[in-house]
Amino acid sequence: MHIMLMVGTMKGAFLFSADAERGHFEADGPHFRGQAIYALAFDGRGGRRRLLAGTESSHWGSVVRWSDDLGKTWADPGEGNIRFPESSGAALKRVWQLRPDGDGRPGTVWAGVDPAALFRSDDGGETFELVEGLWDHPHRPRWTPGGGGLCLHTVLPHPTDPERIWVAISTGGVYRSDDGGASWQPRNQGVRAQFLPEPDRYPEFGQCVHKIDLAAGRPDRLYLQNHWGLYRSDDGGDRWEDMANGVPSDFGFPMVAHPGDPDSAYTIPLTSDEFRCTPDARMQVFRTRDAGDSWEPLGAGMPQRDAYLTVLRDGFATDGLEPAGLYFGTRTGELFASTDEGESWRLLAEWLPPVTCVKAAVVGS
Amino acid sequence: MATVHLPAALSAYAEQRRRVEVQLPGEGATVAALLDALGEAHPGVRQRVQDEQGALRPHVNVFVNGESIRYLSGLSTLLTEADEVWILPAVSGG
Numbered sequence: 253m254h255i256m257l258m259v260g261t262m263k264g265a266f267l268f269s270a271d272a273e274r275g276h277f278e279a280d281g282p283h284f285r286g287q288a289i290y291a292l293a294f295d296g297r298g299g300r301r302r303l304l305a306g307t308e309s310s311h312w313g314s315v316v317r318w319s320d321d322l323g324k325t326w327a328d329p330g331e332g333n334i335r336f337p338e339s340s341g342a343a344l345k346r347v348w349q350l351r352p353d354g355d356g357r358p359g360t361v362w363a364g365v366d367p368a369a370l371f372r373s374d375d376g377g378e379t380f381e382l383v384e385g386l387w388d389h390p391h392r393p394r395w396t397p398g399g400g401g402l403c404l405h406t407v408l409p410h411p412t413d414p415e416r417i418w419v420a421i422s423t424g425g426v427y428r429s430d431d432g433g434a435s436w437q438p439r440n441q442g443v444r445a446q447f448l449p450e451p452d453r454y455p456e457f458g459q460c461v462h463k464i465d466l467a468a469g470r471p472d473r474l475y476l477q478n479h480w481g482l483y484r485s486d487d488g489g490d491r492w493e494d495m496a497n498g499v500p501s502d503f504g505f506p507m508v509a510h511p512g513d514p515d516s517a518y519t520i521p522l523t524s525d526e527f528r529c530t531p532d533a534r535m536q537v538f539r540t541r542d543a544g545d546s547w548e549p550l551g552a553g554m555p556q557r558d559a560y561l562t563v564l565r566d567g568f569a570t571d572g573l574e575p576a577g578l579y580f581g582t583r584t585g586e587l588f589a590s591t592d593e594g595e596s597w598r599l600l601a602e603w604l605p606p607v608t609c610v611k612a613a614v615v616g617s
Numbered sequence: 618m619a620t621v622h623l624p625a626a627l628s629a630y631a632e633q634r635r636r637v638e639v640q641l642p643g644e645g646a647t648v649a650a651l652l653d654a655l656g657e658a659h660p661g662v663r664q665r666v667q668d669e670q671g672a673l674r675p676h677v678n679v680f681v682n683g684e685s686i687r688y689l690s691g692l693s694t695l696l697t698e699a700d701e702v703w704i705l706p707a708v709s710g711g
Contacts, residue, residue, distance in 0.1 A: 309626075309665075310676055310709045311626070311665075311674065311676045311677055311706040311707070311709065312626065312627075312664075312665035312666075312674065312677075312706075313664065313665055313668065313674055315664075328629075330630055330660060330661030330664065331660040331661060331663075331664050332664040332669070335669040336669050336670075337669075338669070338670065341670065342670070343668035343669050343670050343672065344668070344669065
């Protein structure tokens with residue numbers, strides 16, 4: 253058993269491997285030299301050991317590639333594998349998220365893309381089809397692009413109920429399906445849209461949600477980092493409550509639920525919308541252990557002055573081990589790791605290209 | 618037959634060739650028709666040159682006899698059998 257840390261950057265993907273002790277990480281890469289990698293995933297279901305990568309050439313477009321030998325070779329779907337139907341009038345810009353479904357559907361992989369849409373694969377990520385129930389949603393014409401484009405950047409399948417799926421769209425908000433993706437309902441009650449005038453700051457949809465994650469072992473609980481705002485829901489997203497209690501800013505991008513404790517989650521605040529750098533020039537991760545009632549800074553081993561860093565929405569991940577490993581990458585190419593739940597940190601790499609995504613997985617032998 | 622020159626990045630999708638001959642569908646053939654014929658023969662090239670709606674990708678340039686089709690008639694530019702067509706990556710990125 254070992255840990256595979258997958259790091260996507262603006263100019264390729266890097267793979268870092270470690271044994272269960274997580275002492276030394278061996279670096280490999282860059283894979284897909286020169287291409288932007290916003291989506292990476294490991295799929296260990298159904299006897300598979302597959303890496304998935306959303307690769308984007310600024311010239312030649314985007315495809316999902318996969319490797320069944322942990323990155324030694326990558327399959328290249330020559331004719332592309334995420335393609336909008338001609339009738340849609342749309343064309344793929346970027347693959348933002350690749351998410352294997354639950355163990356009950358070992359062939360199913362979800363992809364979130366720009367323009368905001370959900371695609372589904374039933375062959376492990378080799379071919380995809382548009383989820384028309386979401387594409388045909390009457391709200392879609394009113395979704396608008398944020399700074400990163402009009403992206404469906406998060407897909408969360410319910411761990412035990414195959415009919416329930418959440419997606420998050422910037423700028424559209426959170427939507428949930430309770431029928432396997434056939435129909436979708438907005439789930440944004442209580443989440444503010446700071447960029448709208450009063451008294452319309454709590455619309456039914458249109459929020460700029462940056463990231464959502466599911467609490468471990470308690471799948472009705474979700475944590476949300478908004479474009480201004482930190483929220484928790486205890487009812488599957490029906491209603492959200494503000495939990496920005498003691499953070500230096502409630503602006504930020506990632507949100508990572510602890511892999512074992514449903515009351516614990518991590519976020520990385522940024523100063524503001526206008527100044528998207530670490531508050532007070534200190535690199536700190538904030539942790540709650542009481543479901544958002546309070547937050548504590550964690551910065552040991554990371555620069556605590558003159559550090560103007562930015563972490564993007566998919567740039568932060570956990571490996572699911574105990575104690576939990578935490579990993580994040582910055583837009584300035586640093587890669588930090590903690591293997592003690594955030595109590596202490598170390599620099600795994602620096603001078604990487606700008607980091608767009610970090611994913612960690614336990615890879616069986 | 619019109620001649621199409623491919624960049625190195627696309628030769629992997631055209632049996633490692635940098636230069637392919639494409640049969641034009643007839644008199645009055647356009648660049649769009651040439652790309653259709655090229656894409657029929659080499660679908661991986663089409664995927665990378667055009668999006669799924671048939672539009673030329675924004676950072677791909679097509680030249681006919683040394684002139685960008687942006688300054689000719691775009692995908693409607695007329696071709697003859699003697700024409701030399703170049704597909705090249707445009708300046709982009711950072």
